[in-house]
Structures are given as structure tokens and as C-alpha cells.
Amino acid sequence: MIVTLLTDFGLxxxxxxxxxxxxxxxxxxxxxxxxxxxxxxxxxxxxxxCLMNSVPYFPEKTIHIAVVDPGVGSSRRCxxxxxxxxxxxxxxxxxxxxxxxxxxxISAVELTNSFYWRTASPSTTFHGRDIFAAVGAHLASGVPxxxxxxxxxxxxxxxxxxxxxxxxxxxxEGCIQYIDRFGNLITxxxxxxxxGKIWAVEIAGVNISGKKTYSDSPIGTLIALVGSHGWVEIAxxxxxxxxxxxxxxxxxxxxxxK
Numbered sequence: 001m002i003v004t005l006l007t008d009f010g011l012x013x014x015x016x017x018x019x020x021x022x023x024x025x026x027x028x029x030x031x032x033x034x035x036x037x038x039x040x041x042x043x044x045x046x047x048x049x050c051l052m053n054s055v056p057y058f059p060e061k062t063i064h065i066a067v068v069d070p071g072v073g074s075s076r077r078c079x080x081x082x083x084x085x086x087x088x089x090x091x092x093x094x095x096x097x098x099x100x101x102x103x104x105x106i107s108a109v110e111l112t113n114s115f116y117w118r119t120a121s122p123s124t125t126f127h128g129r130d131i132f133a134a135v136g137a138h139l140a141s142g143v144p145x146x147x148x149x150x151x152x153x154x155x156x157x158x159x160x161x162x163x164x165x166x167x168x169x170x171x172x173e174g175c176i177q178y179i180d181r182f183g184n185l186i187t188x189x190x191x192x193x194x195x196g197k198i199w200a201v202e203i204a205g206v207n208i209s210g211k212k213t214y215s216d217s218p219i220g221t222l223i224a225l226v227g228s229h230g231w232v233e234i235a236x237x238x239x240x241x242x243x244x245x246x247x248x249x250x251x252x253x254x255x256x257x258k
Contacts, residue, residue, distance in 0.1 A: 001140040002031050002058060006051055006066040007128060008039040015126070019065075019133040022118050026137035035064075038181075042070040044094055045249045048160050049178035049186070052098030053229045055085055062086040065128075065136040066095050073124030078111040078131050079157065080139060080148050087145070089136040091127070094160030105154035111135055112149035163250060165189050172255040176247060177231070183240030186233045187253045191226030198258040200224065201234055204245050207256075208234060224255075 003023060009015040016037050023032055035054050039047045047068040055064060062085070069076075069091045077092040083103040088096045092110075111131060114120040116138045122130030135148055163175040165188050174189040185203075199210040201224040208224045210232075217223035219238045222245075227233040232255060234241050242248075 002033060002062045003136055003140050004033045004035050004054070004058065004062060004064045005037070006035040006039065006047060006054070006064070006068075007037045008041050008043065008047065008068045009037050009128070011037055015128065018129050019067075022129055022133040023137040026134060027141045030137060030140050033058075039068050042068065043249075044068055044070070044160055045162065046178055047095050048098040048162075051095065052102065055099050055103070058086065060085055063136045063140045064088050064099075065132050066090040067128035067132055068095055069093065069127060072127050076158075077152075078127060078135075079108055079152070080111060080135060080145055081108045081154070081157070082106045082145050087136075087139055089132050089139065091132075092158050094158045096157065097159040100154075100157065100159075105157060107145060108152050108154045108157060109145055109149040110152050113147065116143060116148055162188065163252070167193070170257050172257070174232075174253050174255070176249055176251045176253060179242050179249065182235070183242040183244075184227070184233050184235040185241050185245070185247055185253075186227060186229065186231050187255075189232040189253065189255050191230045191232055194232060194255060194257070195226060200256045200258075201232065202254040202256055203234060203252070204247055206245070210255075214238075 051066050079092045081088040116135050118130045118134040165174040172189050174187045176185050177188040178186040201208045208222045210224045214237045217237045224234050
């Protein structure tokens with residue numbers, strides 16, 4: 001059975017290793033795969049995007065543990081969710097809303113059964129270790145979802161606020177939903193809306209022609225294209241679009257169709 005981990009913990013501290021230790025103590029045969037631990041601190045939008053775009057590449061029944069948790073220790077719920085592709089374990093703060101938008105939740109529980117936690121007295125600052133890693137390991141080892149806590153209505157799960165993509169006459173309006181380490185600005189406009197068409201992106205007062213590859217634009221110039229993730233993105237060939245345009249998460253983007 002596969003367990004994935006996604007956090008904003010980085011690798012300079014022992015937090016990720018400790019979570020893996022908790023999983024190994026429960027079931028050392030589980031295969032643990034790191035999606036990333038370099039989510040910008042407390043950046044739920046980045047976590048939502050990365051998890052949403054990773055899940056389709058894993059086998060069914062994979063357990064995805066995601067911990068970007070600004071509200072750790074507060075009244076926010078700890079949850080486990082079943083969807084068609086597997087299970088999600090982590091805080092109910094919107095981190096799973098991207099996955100659920102593409103794969104609706106089948107059922108969900110609040111993690112109230114402390115028998116499956118690492119300890120019945122968890123740290124108020126490290127639920128990743130004391131609750132989520134342990135619950136994920138038990139779930140991957142065959143413990144039924146219903147044993148982990150109290151059933152909740154999947155419709156009550158927190159949805160991260162993000163501007164929805166809107167289609168109008170010859171225009172698609174959206175926003176920046178992710179910025180990768182290269183400074184590429186990834187929008188929430190799906191690539192299938194522009195493939196096979198003549199199109200351009202309008203952002204921050206700049207008009208950028210749509211192309212197929214980074215090399216279709218001279219080095220150092222802006223380009224719009226559909227990335228490997230399937231979303232329209234704005235980039236600079238051998239450069240950093242975020243630094244040049246000074247844009248951020250949620251900023252408005254328009255695609256002009258001709």
C-alpha cells in the first residue's frame with residue numbers, strides 16, 4: 001500500500017522524518033512517497049494545487065496525507081476522506097478542495113477516535129506527527145474509515161476560496177492559482193479551452209501570445225502556454241515571470257480567444 005506525504009515542513013528540520021517514523025512503527029511495509037515538503041509556509045493555495053495535480057498519477061486506494069496547517073491546535077477539524085481514487089488525511093482547512101472538485105468525496109469522518117492516534121494527548125503544534133501520520137498508517141493497513149471517527153457530511157468540508165474560471169464571449173477570466181519554483185504563473189484556466197485556437201493572455205496590462213513550447217519565445221521574453229499539468233500558464237523563457245510581473249496568488253488573468 002502507498003502513502004504519500006505533502007507538507008510545508010521543509011527538510012532542514014526533523015519533522016518529515018519523524019512522521020515517517022510514526023508510520024513505520026505502525027506498519028514498516030508501507031511504501032511512503034514524498035510529493036513535496038517545500039510548499040511555501042502556510043500557503044494553502046499552493047498545497048491545494050500540488051495535491052490536486054498529483055493524485056491522478058497514483059494507484060487507487062493510495063492514502064494521501066497532506067499537512068499545511070495554519071490552524072493546528074484550534075477548533076478546525078481533523079478529517080479523513082474517501083474518494084474514488086483513494087483517501088485523504090489531514091486538516092479540514094480547504095487543502096483537499098482541489099482534489100474533491102475533480103473527484104467528489106464519497107464519505108468523510110472527523111478523526112475523533114484517539115485509539116488510532118499516536119497518542120491520546122497530541123501536541124497542539126504537531127498534528128502531522130500525532131494524528132495524521134498515525135491515522136494514515138492505520139488506514140493504509142486496513143482499518144476501515146468508519147473506525148477512525150465520527151461520520152460527517154462531505155458537503156460540510158471546507159472549500160478554499162478561489163476565483164472561479166468564467167467563460168464569456170471570446171474571453172475566459174480566471175486567476176493565478178499557483179506559482180512554481182521557476183516563477184511560472186499557473187492559472188485556473190484549463191488548457192483544453194485554448195488548444196487548437198489562436199489565443200493570448202492579458203495580465204497586469206500586458207498582452208502575451210499563446211504558444212506551444214517555451215522555446216517558441218526568444219530567451220528572456222514572456223510566453224503563455226499550456227503546461228504539463230493541463231492549465232494555462234505564463235512564463236519567461238529562461239526567466240522568472242513572477243519576479244518580472246510582480247503578481248501573486250489570486251491575481252486576475254484573462255485569456256482572449258480569436
